[in-house]
Amino acid sequence: MSGRVDIHRLSPAPTTGPGDARPAPLTDPELTALYGRADRPHLRMNFVTSVDGAVSVDGYSAGLSGGPDKRVFGLLRMVCDGLLVAAGTLRQEAYRALRLNEARRAWRVGHGLPPYPTLVVVSGSLRLDPAQAAFADAPVRPVVLTHEAADPPPGLTDVADLVRCGTDRVDLTAGLAALRGRGLGQLLCEGGPQLFGALTGADLVDEVCLTVTPLLAGPGPGRITAGGSSALRRLPLRHVLAADDGTLLLRYAR
């Protein structure tokens, strides 16, 4: 059985112990504090990429995500109010119900939050399967962010709330405001690339958590962002964590 891979903070540089000993690896509470909740409405993106910028291996992100990425991925889910995901990623990655273990539910309740975050799916076509476990088995009724012209498939409104923003395309600015009106102020977005591109274009991205996995994937896969071009925006680096397997965990936020 392989053990947990340690994660250390590189920047801001931690204070070293007596005799310049290497500081102890980060504990889960320390990691959680490094990815804490913001004091205002906030949209955080979370992606994993190869060194050469690939978004997937053979069509899935799993081939890029090792233990350190999964550990932070889980903590980010624990601290959010709503988990935003594009319909493409939900379909391709066969999202299951958004469940957390008992310790993470207890953390949430102890911080005045409901036991589970709410899943929010962004879809223009509403080509969604109400029987997919993400909907059918959800501990909290998911929200589907769509537009006025979209027709839901039979059964979808039995398992999810539709929030319509925009007449014939999803107005993401209005959509995020509607989510905040429902108490979902701290949003985590797990992609995918088309949604990331659209959120960047609408200047809605407050933070990017980026895992760089020490792999070269080659030229086939796309990038973590896709769609039309948008203005350059500066996003300051907030921390650099390194895992003992060579994974980098970067956090950028405005």
Ligand SMILES: NC(=O)c1ccc[n+]([C@@H]2O[C@H](COP(=O)([O-])OP(=O)(O)OC[C@H]3O[C@@H](n4cnc5c(N)ncnc54)[C@H](OP(=O)(O)O)[C@@H]3O)[C@@H](O)[C@H]2O)c1
């Ligand atoms: N490396 C990573 O961290 C990571 C993270 C996530 C995904 N991925 C990978 O990304 C790939 C999936 O990418 P994708 O090209 O399908 O992109 P995507 O952004 O996941 O999904 C695109 C679909 O989501 C909906 N959508 C996205 N933006 C929208 C907007 N602004 N308005 C309305 N609907 C919107 C639309 O669904 P409808 O068709 O229903 O209208 C659209 O067809 C998979 O291979 C997955 O493994 C990787």
